[in-house]
Amino acid sequence: MKPTAEAPRDYEELIRLIHDRYDEMSKSYQKIALYLTQNPNDVAVRSVNAIGDSSGVHASSFVRFAQALGYEGFKELQSLFQKRLSTAAPGFEARIKALEGELGARTDRSEVGFMRDLVVRDIASLQDMLTQIPPEDLAKAVTLLEKADAIYLIGQLRSTPVVELLRYILTMLGKRCVLLDPGGGLATHMARMIRKTDVLFAVSFRFYANEVVNVVEEAARSEVPIIAISDSTLSPLAKSANVLFAVPEHEYTFSRSLAAPMCLAQALTVALAARLQNNAVSPRIPTVTGQ
Incomplete structure (x- = not known):
């Protein structure tokens, strides 16, 4: 990565620069970029050594990364994250x-x-x-779901429970859903039936399932509206999504927790139910009753 002539002056400018230059970064720098974008609060309050231990990248690499972006050292870059955190919700820091x-x-x-x-x-x-999560993104995603003729869902590996939940709730709300199941190797072929009047809802986290990424990219080329839940704005889904919900992954020693993605999926479907039922006070998700 070529050195930056002038260092970004605020957090938003820094993140834009990281996105612009991500593809030209080395593997080590890409790992740092992912950590910075996924864990801004940790970056603000932890030492560079602690950040290095958490990310699996040596602290000196973070210093060199900061210098390549035009800063004298990591502390100068870190100050942007600290300023961002200080303006967050009261008591957040x-x-x-x-x-x-x-x-x-x-x-x-x-x-x-x-x-x-x-x-x-x-x-x-x-x-x-x-x-x-910007409120306008939530509203935009719900509008896409509301207007869609059909909602295609794709998520594999750790993401599978999220799309299974979405399929259940959306079906109970009367929306036509198609789960792009990897069984039989037909997901890619089924995805070619998606039309511009439909919506593709994709969920994928590191390490991103190749089939999910390929389906999203092909749908984007066909101008299909895409809603995505992923773990970073640097996710391969980001460039194709009309609405991207980046739910950062905290340090889990065993496996990714789905508490936040599941909550987000439920929030979207409850908001959709409120619109479909014209009931913003107590929207309900119909349940399956016994025969």
């Missing part, structure tokens, strides 16, 4: 610092201890969505 201390101090390795660790992280992820 204190909550993040408390979370960091709570997780770092945990010594209980029992079954309950593991559950507590996951719950604490999930709470942080859920609260992050309140400050990081």
Whole structure:
């Protein structure tokens, strides 16, 4: 990556520059870029050594990354993240610092201890969505779902439970849904039936399933509206999506938690139900009753 002549002056400008130059970065720098965009709060409050340990990239590489973007060192780049955090919701910075201390101090390795660790992280992820997801994106996505003739869903590996939930709720709301199931290797062929009057809803996290990425890119070339849930604005789904919901992945030692993506999926469908039922007070999701 060629050095930047003038360093970005604010967080938004920095993120735009990272997006513009991501493809030309080395693998190590791309890993740093992903960490910075996915964990802005951690970057604001943690030391470069702690960030290096969390990301699996040596701290010195973060320093060189910052210098390549025109900063004297990592602290100067970090100050942009700190300024961003200081203007977030009241008490947000204190909550993040408390979370960091709570997780770092945990010594209980029992079954309950593991559950507590996951719950604490999930709470942080859920609260992050309140400050990081633009309300206009939620409204735009719900409008696309409302107007779609059919909603095609695709998500594989860890993303499968999210699209299965979406299929269930959207079907119960009376929307025509097609799950692009990987079984039989037909998902790509089924996706070619998507029309411009439909919507493709894709869910994918690192390490992104190739078939999901290919289907999204092909749908974008056919000018099909796309809603995507992923883990970063640097996700391969980002460039094709009309609406991208980036739900950052916190440090999970076992597997990604789906608490935040599931909550987001439910929020979208509840908002859709409110429109379809003309009931913003108490929209309901019909349930399957026994025969």
